[in-house]
Amino acid sequence: MSEAPTFIVVGSGASAVVAAARVLDAGHRVLMLDSGDVDDRYSQRIPQRPFATLRQEDASQHEYLLGHAAEGIDLGGTGPLAQATAPRRFVFRRALQLLRTSGDSFAAVESLARGGLAEAWGAGAFPFTDHELRQAGLDAGEMAPHYEAVARQIGISGADDDLAPWRGALAALQPPLALDHNAAALLASYERRKQQLARMNVRLGRPLLAVLSEGLGERRANPLHGLDFWSNAGASVFRPSVLLDTLMGRPGFEYRSQLLVTHFDEPASGGVRVNATDLQHGSRISFTADHLLLCAGALGSTRIVLRSTGHYDQPVPLVCNEHAYIPSVRWRGLGAAASGRSHALAQLTVLMDPTGDQQHLVQAQIYSFTGMLLARLLKDSPLGLRDSLSIFQALASSFVILGVQHEDVASPGKHLVLRRGPVPEEDVLEIRWRPDASVQAVQDAAHRGFCEAMRVLGCWPLRVVRPGAGSSVHYAGMLPFADENRPLTLDRSGRLRETRSVYVCDGAGLNYLPAKGPTLTLMANARRIACELAQSLCKR
Numbered sequence: 001m002s003e004a005p006t007f008i009v010v011g012s013g014a015s016a017v018v019a020a021a022r023v024l025d026a027g028h029r030v031l032m033l034d035s036g037d038v039d040d041r042y043s044q045r046i047p048q049r050p051f052a053t054l055r056q057e058d059a060s061q062h063e064y065l066l067g068h069a070a071e072g073i074d075l076g077g078t079g080p081l082a083q084a085t086a087p088r089r090f091v092f093r094r095a096l097q098l099l100r101t102s103g104d105s106f107a108a109v110e111s112l113a114r115g116g117l118a119e120a121w122g123a124g125a126f127p128f129t130d131h132e133l134r135q136a137g138l139d140a141g142e143m144a145p146h147y148e149a150v151a152r153q154i155g156i157s158g159a160d161d162d163l164a165p166w167r168g169a170l171a172a173l174q175p176p177l178a179l180d181h182n183a184a185a186l187l188a189s190y191e192r193r194k195q196q197l198a199r200m201n202v203r204l205g206r207p208l209l210a211v212l213s214e215g216l217g218e219r220r221a222n223p224l225h226g227l228d229f230w231s232n233a234g235a236s237v238f239r240p241s242v243l244l245d246t247l248m249g250r251p252g253f254e255y256r257s258q259l260l261v262t263h264f265d266e267p268a269s270g271g272v273r274v275n276a277t278d279l280q281h282g283s284r285i286s287f288t289a290d291h292l293l294l295c296a297g298a299l300g301s302t303r304i305v306l307r308s309t310g311h312y313d314q315p316v317p318l319v320c321n322e323h324a325y326i327p328s329v330r331w332r333g334l335g336a337a338a339s340g341r342s343h344a345l346a347q348l349t350v351l352m353d354p355t356g357d358q359q360h361l362v363q364a365q366i367y368s369f370t371g372m373l374l375a376r377l378l379k380d381s382p383l384g385l386r387d388s389l390s391i392f393q394a395l396a397s398s399f400v401i402l403g404v405q406h407e408d409v410a411s412p413g414k415h416l417v418l419r420r421g422p423v424p425e426e427d428v429l430e431i432r433w434r435p436d437a438s439v440q441a442v443q444d445a446a447h448r449g450f451c452e453a454m455r456v457l458g459c460w461p462l463r464v465v466r467p468g469a470g471s472s473v474h475y476a477g478m479l480p481f482a483d484e485n486r487p488l489t490l491d492r493s494g495r496l497r498e499t500r501s502v503y504v505c506d507g508a509g510l511n512y513l514p515a516k517g518p519t520l521t522l523m524a525n526a527r528r529i530a531c532e533l534a535q536s537l538c539k540r
């Protein structure tokens with residue numbers, strides 16, 4: 001073994017794999033500690049054929065589309081796991097069993113899976129604008145090269161269209177994926193009514209998706225089977241396990257799973273000790289390294305930090321995008337045949353600029369019916385299930401669903417507190433979520449604006465479905481970047497204050513979440529932290 005400093009990376013999610021790859025590239029050794037639950041049932045089971053063909057021809061389709069135990073049928077409300085098909089349930093399974101949260105009807109969705117939450121993500125890959133990065137505590141100039149490097153590493157398809165000036169810059173793009181029939185019609189309608197929509201401060205364009213339209217290394221372009229919420233043919237959708245698989249073969253990298261990391265400490269003799277519970281044997285085990293990169297997800301890293309630093313019962317901020325669905329019918333398309341081949345992820349992105357200065361953008365992704373699992377919205381229909389079923393079947397090929405995201409920033413009514421349990425594994429993360437009263441009115445106005453824009457585009461918006469706080473699964477703000485030296489904050493390098501060698505590389509550091517999926521930014525920031533740390537070690 002070389003004498004290069006060692007890094008322990010906790011987690012194998014989007015932030016972790018990018019950070020680990022970067023320190024490994026710099027010649028350092030990496031030990032990745034992970035809970036690492038895997039899908040042992042479905043991954044090899046789903047035929048690589050179009051969704052429509054499977055629906056017509058495969059007599060055992062129910063086994064994977066609905067699940068062996070019909071676990072893909074969720075009769076509760078449209079909540080945070082609205083997109084979690086049976087083959088994706090493993091992403092949440094162990095976290096639901098082992099991690100404890102309570103309070104305020106806030107759905108705190110976490111993952112203890114190999115690859116984390118992005119094994120189930122929708123692959124919407126937005127850069128933040130300069131203004132949004134500043135609000136989040138990040139520097140646009142520092143982030144730009146890391147956005148581009150991550151985009152080249154994971155593969156992002158999209159276009160430079162009307163959204164580009166509002167969306168944030170990204171040069172390393174593959175061509176956009178083919179649109180389905182609904183999206184093509186909406187885009188054509190937008191081109192005709194662009195001026196009217198511009199007066200409403202609304203723009204429409206292609207989404208940026210971490211999905212390949214061209215091969216990248218061993219990975220293949222998306223086959224347009226419409227099965228992206230069930231399987232990942234050719235690894236065309238970036239999922240952290242795709243990058244983890246390549247790390248596994250590299251010298252200097254070691255992956256240990258079946259571990260629940262509980263806390264760290266920094267011995268006076270130097271380095272950092274990471275303590276974990278072996279999930280198979282129940283024993284306690286510790287590991288040492290020169291540096292620790294915490295990438296356990298924003299909530300997971302916060303648990304580990306609060307426990308390690310003894311900050312029980314002390315509130316820390318919580319930032320989370322609120323979101324809503326607006327199911328709509330494209331009435332001009334009623335009765336038209338569905339297009340044969342398409343992917344199931346977001347087809348289009350809508351941006352609205354309610355303040356006219358691009359500083360409080362509201363964003364929506366437009367999905368067609370297979371993508372957002374029309375059946376799940378049946379439950380929200382005002383009609384009975386049987387009536388709704390026949391109506392929804394008739395409307396299916398002209399159905400579009402907007403997934404709306406709202407910005408969020410820390411405020412006094414929204415925080416987390418770690419309460420001590422009988423053993424560290426049973427500590428409870430208590431959540432209080434009371435947004436300022438003005439927030440709901442701003443969001444309602446944006447929903448009305450989106451409904452109006454959909455009418456202009458030739459759609460009937462049916463209703464606004466609010467799946468509840470927390471269900472965007474975009475969390476941040478607990479251990480914020482701060483210039484002043486305060487406990488439970490990060491310095492610009494990502495180092496946790498009051499520690500020598502502990503760095504937080506996931507969303508916990510971001511002070512602000514614009515109305516966008518944060519994951520590309522989490523990856524770019526994790527890469528920035530890992531890169532700066534690796535470089536500073538080389539200079540020593």
Ligand SMILES: Cc1cc2nc3c(=O)[nH]c(=O)nc-3n(C[C@H](O)[C@H](O)[C@H](O)COP(=O)(O)OP(=O)(O)OC[C@H]3O[C@@H](n4cnc5c(N)ncnc54)[C@H](O)[C@@H]3O)c2cc1C
Nearest residue numbers: 011012013014015035112116117118122124261297517519
């Ligand atoms: C259905 C769905 C759709 C989404 N769509 C989008 C989207 O389109 N665009 C977007 O930007 N974002 C999206 N997201 C959010 C996105 O998935 C997350 O922002 C992102 O995956 C977070 O990555 P992370 O690496 O920071 O943390 P996580 O994904 O939470 O990974 C945490 C890792 O740490 C490990 N871990 C945690 N605690 C411990 C512990 N104590 N001990 C050992 N290991 C531990 C876990 O096993 C896991 O490997 C979506 C999420 C969901 C659920």
